[in-house]
Amino acid sequence: MATVEKHKAKKVKLYMDNSATSFPKPAAVTKAMVRFADRCGASAGRGAYAEARACEQMLARCRQRIARLINAEGPECIVFTLNCSHGLNIVIRGLLNTARKAHAIATAMDHNSVLRPLNALVEQTGLRTTLVPCDGRTALMDGDDVRRSIRPDTKLIALAHVSNVTGTVQPVGEVAAIARQAGVPCLIDAAQSAGRIPIDVQRLGADFIAFAGHKGLLGPLGTGVLYVRPGAEDMMPTMHEGGTGTVSESATQPTGMPDKYEVGSHNAIGIAGLSEAVAWLLGRGVAKLHEHALANCRRFLTAVEGVDGLTVYGPSLAQLAHRSDVFSVRVAGYTPYELAEALERQFGIRTRPGLHCAPLAHKTIGTYPEGTTRLSFGPFTTAGDVALAAKALAALAATSRVRAPGR
Numbered sequence: 001m002a003t004v005e006k007h008k009a010k011k012v013k014l015y016m017d018n019s020a021t022s023f024p025k026p027a028a029v030t031k032a033m034v035r036f037a038d039r040c041g042a043s044a045g046r047g048a049y050a051e052a053r054a055c056e057q058m059l060a061r062c063r064q065r066i067a068r069l070i071n072a073e074g075p076e077c078i079v080f081t082l083n084c085s086h087g088l089n090i091v092i093r094g095l096l097n098t099a100r101k102a103h104a105i106a107t108a109m110d111h112n113s114v115l116r117p118l119n120a121l122v123e124q125t126g127l128r129t130t131l132v133p134c135d136g137r138t139a140l141m142d143g144d145d146v147r148r149s150i151r152p153d154t155k156l157i158a159l160a161h162v163s164n165v166t167g168t169v170q171p172v173g174e175v176a177a178i179a180r181q182a183g184v185p186c187l188i189d190a191a192q193s194a195g196r197i198p199i200d201v202q203r204l205g206a207d208f209i210a211f212a213g214h215k216g217l218l219g220p221l222g223t224g225v226l227y228v229r230p231g232a233e234d235m236m237p238t239m240h241e242g243g244t245g246t247v248s249e250s251a252t253q254p255t256g257m258p259d260k261y262e263v264g265s266h267n268a269i270g271i272a273g274l275s276e277a278v279a280w281l282l283g284r285g286v287a288k289l290h291e292h293a294l295a296n297c298r299r300f301l302t303a304v305e306g307v308d309g310l311t312v313y314g315p316s317l318a319q320l321a322h323r324s325d326v327f328s329v330r331v332a333g334y335t336p337y338e339l340a341e342a343l344e345r346q347f348g349i350r351t352r353p354g355l356h357c358a359p360l361a362h363k364t365i366g367t368y369p370e371g372t373t374r375l376s377f378g379p380f381t382t383a384g385d386v387a388l389a390a391k392a393l394a395a396l397a398a399t400s401r402v403r404a405p406g407r
């Protein structure tokens, strides 16, 4: 308990909400943003002067780095977006906006950023959806359920790689192979996996992969990426049209990549930061960071095993291959909000309570409608931080037992 007490006394801030957005970022990220704002400040493709050309080069460098990070076929496969939801919408809307009464498949663990665009299309176009169920304990899906759900009118299979509620890693390679065999476009929501788990897009074989720049990629808020497999752009019309700074004589949106899906001036300041974040990830190696995350998973699950009154959802210690370092917990006697508040007030630990924009995921694991309190670690989370979080939860669980009779 000594560490917990010391921590309480020092009022240390311990950020454990990396699934929402990563914090802290590598120091080079902020420096690059300030440098860009102070010394460049131009918009790519909008001028012939040195700064506009420098901005163009910076965007090209960032695309190359991201392509290297995920082993994309080339930088033209990398589309800059505003966040992960934006990339998901480009694909879901692009593929399904004009389809009448089509069918799409997602899973019960998916985020509202997949489910809400689909639900809007149910209203607007008569889209039909099949949500593949997931296991109530591990939250794992079964690829065979996807295979069985495919129909002649299925126009999209979309699913999250890693659950933002339980940290469950889904068999996305298997699903992408099933989709390819059936000739159905496949969209992976890699919001919680890009930068955290090694992704080789050529091996994965999905047509579209959307992710945030501000989560595992360690870039600033307001950045995101959509990977489009070469040729997959032919299946997908544009959702937005506008200036690109290229082929201005054309009355319609350019069809070349990545201009086809990038409309208007870029968030160049954000991308300047993102570029340095990706350089940092390339230097460290995502495989190494993933080992660090798994070691933290092992530490956390070992430390909380058998704590009375504490429930941890998702894959267990024996199922580490199916999990990442995102943990949903409940402590008996506390609502998820009360627990988050106690963790912050007493221990300085920042967590996220509630439904985490994934209500069906909570229905799946039996925590709807209150949800859970989520702790999500990151590359800067140390073994000491993990031990402290586990001790804090154990301490609150013990207090809860003491006060339970009086409640």
Ligand SMILES: Cc1ncc(COP(=O)(O)O)c(C=O)c1O
Residues within 6 Å of the ligand: 019, 020, 083, 084, 085, 086, 111, 113, 160, 162, 163, 164, 189, 191, 192, 211, 212, 224
């Ligand atoms: C699984 C999943 N998908 C999509 C998103 C949306 O990401 P963004 O906030 O970058 O749009 C999130 C955000 O937490 C997520 O966890």
